[in-house]
Amino acid sequence: MIEQPLQADPQTVAEGVNLMWVLVAAFLVFFMHAGFGMLESGQVRSKNVANQLTKNVLTWGVGVFAYFFVGAGVSAIVAGLTTGGSIDGAFTYINGGSTVWANWLFGAAFSMVAASIVSGAVAERAQLGGYLVFTVFVGALIYPVATGLTWGGGFLAELGFQDFAGAAVVHMTGGVCGLVAAYVVGPRIDKYDEDGSANVIPGHSLPYAILGTLILAFGWFGFNVGTAVEVFQVTESGELALGDYAYAGRVALNTALVMGAGSIGAAAVGYARQGKVDTLMTANGLLAGLVSVCSIAAVSSWGGTLVVGLIAGIQVPLVFEALERVGIDDVCAVFPVHGSAGLLSALAVPFVDTTSAFSVSQLVSQIAGVVILAVWAATITFLIYRVLKALGWARVTREEEIEGLDASEHGLETYPEFGQSFLDDVTVAGHADGVDSTDGAPATDGGKVADDD
Amino acid sequence: MIEQPLQADPQTVAEGVNLMWVLVAAFLVFFMHAGFGMLESGQVRSKNVANQLTKNVLTWGVGVFAYFFVGAGVSAIVAGLTTGGSIDGAFTYINGGSTVWANWLFGAAFSMVAASIVSGAVAERAQLGGYLVFTVFVGALIYPVATGLTWGGGFLAELGFQDFAGAAVVHMTGGVCGLVAAYVVGPRIDKYDEDGSANVIPGHSLPYAILGTLILAFGWFGFNVGTAVEVFQVTESGELALGDYAYAGRVALNTALVMGAGSIGAAAVGYARQGKVDTLMTANGLLAGLVSVCSIAAVSSWGGTLVVGLIAGIQVPLVFEALERVGIDDVCAVFPVHGSAGLLSALAVPFVDTTSAFSVSQLVSQIAGVVILAVWAATITFLIYRVLKALGWARVTREEEIEGLDASEHGLETYPEFGQSFLDDVTVAGHADGVDSTDGAPATDGGKVADDD
């Protein structure tokens, strides 16, 4: 033995490298928060931008504590209670140490994705305070129950329900919460005319929305590929082996392709109808594609992924309009993007799973899973937001909504130099002479703009 | 043997860690897409922003399929055909499995960098449809031929042509495609006066352009350092060894320094001429610096890198103006930033290579390489865009261009509250009736938008 060189212990190699990977993935998922912030704030009017951004920042602020002190433990309790397992160690992670905490962070970032989805649905009229109360429930209860039933090893896991990266657990849950919250809060004042016809209320900045989309897509690689969480495993006989990394490349491929499918699907719908490609819808299609791959990324062939992603993209404008027709004002289209696309993904599992033949029992498990998760999310959201409404915390007043939430909730203007108020000033202006002066105004159609000296 | 502890198998360690690294690098390169989106949309007028962003989103959408189903295979075929090698396995990657797909993704992200470059050159007047057709060709043919000849082991590789991270293969190729496409499409209506003098048409948002620049710089670390793709290798005798990581730190250092050199070079030109530092040019200099290090990053001393980066920065404004003078309207300066800086990098290899003495034959190889790649890119782009032009797909109509591509191609306004249309409305306002029209509704046609009074 003495001449033998020292060697790298498999356990140490696995622990160090796996920890590194889960941290990198968690950072990427965290960055999705910036994506949501831009995506959502771009889709609101300039009088509500600061409010949307504040919600985004404080979603992490309050939600991460809810998930740390309560939620992650609730998840373990739910898993135990629904399977007759023990719930004794449910909260041990709180003092768990380095590896436990790193894995907790990965979960926490996921939980805040679910929470962030909601703020897009109730934008431009939900009260900050009530929204934050709801966020606490998402982090402490709604999302943890979903994970406890599934990834935590609870009832749905025993049933065989599969949801690799959370199409149902994270996205559908978040999308349903958003849908129901938007329903209870009611549509924005300007959304419907007296005859019930819906108005388009364009967001104030398309570039923010697209930037947010691409930041989300970047972070989504951490979300999906990072869910292949173990680079290495140590076999029972003590050898080092590739862990989930045996399929990480498949997840990466499917993630890369499904964006294309989703964006093309949504773009095609607009083109087929109006001969024009809607930019925001195309971006939403890309995101719906990413949602739709979450359940299937680790097992689907690229062919299956393409079909699912294409459907996910196509359904975005259709579902969005259907919601509009029934009077639900889902400002940032979070239900089509996260809700129905997440549902689609979970139901697609038995059809695209290359690791096992189609089985009716798998399909039944998937249906049971999405029904239970959706009913859970819908019921609890309805209850909480009804209570918030009764307390007067759900929605700002009519006057505040018209004035804009930036003024009423935050006492500020997002764009003091050329935002809403500027608009008011100009409109108020209305003087004949004011007009000419803008004639040659900066920039624009002539384009000889150029000379700035 | 029995007392000996189990050990980590070198092959497994290498496979797992290398896969992790290539995935992280691929994610970073993917994120460059967001950088291009911001960089380019900031440089167009507000009437063309949505169009630029749509092109960006759909470049990935259609391009990644072109590269997956065709391009990566074409690369292997080109390599085989030009060297008498076999082309049998050209398309095996399509069902290649985890590691193959992860490496494919890294390549796909590179291919979409080349494609994205083009959209900046033809901005503000190229049709969306024709542009997307061209993008399919970039992903399926133009870029794959370039990689097949070089990294794939084809003719130029046999010739000894060196291009570590793709200064010529990715950037010069993309830059030449953009240049030729811009030439065929022709300049924007407002670009030249009747006397042929060029106008400056400033983009609508400098902060987007700078944010895009810094996102690109961030992703570029994945692009360059990630090209040192193997953390570990297994030696022939089966031992674990550091792979490309033996020089990864050199690549990282050169990448960090060259940004500085490029930005200072470009800033200095502006300062020397006008006593002022041009912000956008400085950012373009930073990017040109990054391009200029791509061929040499793994072998150059920091001294060589500084000289090359400085030249790359200095040439940006000069080449840009030269193009303007000959009537080519390269909106986002993609040729100076990617084309000529890429050329410079490839030609610099024999002069700065610390691993071997200067050799004329190396210089000849480099010249042959850039000439062949440039001729290939120029010829095929010319042909494709001429056909597109003949079909009426290359460019929007004069009316559409004046109105803006957001309206004509997408039927929307990027900034409904304070963008172009608002400006128009105000101008229209000149007339008594115009006033009413702005009354209740900043922003837009569709929206009986938001009564804010």
Place this chain on the structure above:
Amino acid sequence: MIEQPLQADPQTVAEGVNLMWVLVAAFLVFFMHAGFGMLESGQVRSKNVANQLTKNVLTWGVGVFAYFFVGAGVSAIVAGLTTGGSIDGAFTYINGGSTVWANWLFGAAFSMVAASIVSGAVAERAQLGGYLVFTVFVGALIYPVATGLTWGGGFLAELGFQDFAGAAVVHMTGGVCGLVAAYVVGPRIDKYDEDGSANVIPGHSLPYAILGTLILAFGWFGFNVGTAVEVFQVTESGELALGDYAYAGRVALNTALVMGAGSIGAAAVGYARQGKVDTLMTANGLLAGLVSVCSIAAVSSWGGTLVVGLIAGIQVPLVFEALERVGIDDVCAVFPVHGSAGLLSALAVPFVDTTSAFSVSQLVSQIAGVVILAVWAATITFLIYRVLKALGWARVTREEEIEGLDASEHGLETYPEFGQSFLDDVTVAGHADGVDSTDGAPATDGGKVADDD
């Protein structure tokens, strides 16, 4: 021996994986540069945006050379001189090779964080040239002395001063530099009325500031967790062992939680006083939280972290207002966010360190450390900026400041279509009296901007 399978050499495993990790962390810290760019440019008026962005781009440009050619060596010299150690190898890193350079890049990215902080304090009136000269001093001298005394093993290290990820070394140093520079340069013209009362001068884009905040938070994971720089160590007996990774998860957890605490703390102050949550202050609170965890992240319990983060958030608006009262115009609140929060973090070490009991001597060391670092940063900054002032390089002229630095320093407009100039044209257009009011500065002169009704 012959039947024994080959094995992974611990040294090789450690070297490859550690190098990968430090590179990923360095990339993330580099990306903080984009965060500072957005955070700061969002907080200035539209007439000074290009200037702020140019400073940001060129901070890296000139600063990274200062740190490469001088700074990193100065750090080693300071360490040697203050401890009687050798300074012979101080500059060997310049030709150090892959691993040395990768670690250098991590340090360089840190140094540029310190430098970037300063530009936020002196925004809207500091000359570009003088600022860049100061940046050279930050990279070559100010920051290196701080690191040499501490992380480099100098006098403060011998004293037992602890500052894990640089709350004092990076943030407090940068914050003090910014504070003193802002003091010497003097407040913006519009900041104070004749009676000495301070005006609020809102920045032109809150979304940029929030996006910058979230980019910074993302990069901060690299800053903090990456400081746990060694994934693996090789023990003296030659075995592979977990290195700093034994506590990397703790750092990640504390980083994730402290953002929440800081943002809630700052939001609560605004709510308690005005019944409204200030968006920007909330974001600054988040950042101050991140600063406040830097010294303690590796050793603090989550409980300690929460308390420290909460205090860090609460003190932001209070310290900011105190500075306002004494006449210091710290535009982007860099002292409250980086300076005082960094001080807090360093002083908190003995109180929250779970690895050792509270000791007065540790507290004394911490006090000595922050005093020495703060005095150093303040003194040298005062001297340099006084000289710059004497040379006429510190500040633009009154006319240039009123016109805006984009025009005077860069000869351009950041938003040619709907920015400042448009505002001028339109307002000027209107009424005779309108003219005076916009004279110096739209959107401000009183700074009582705010009132839009």
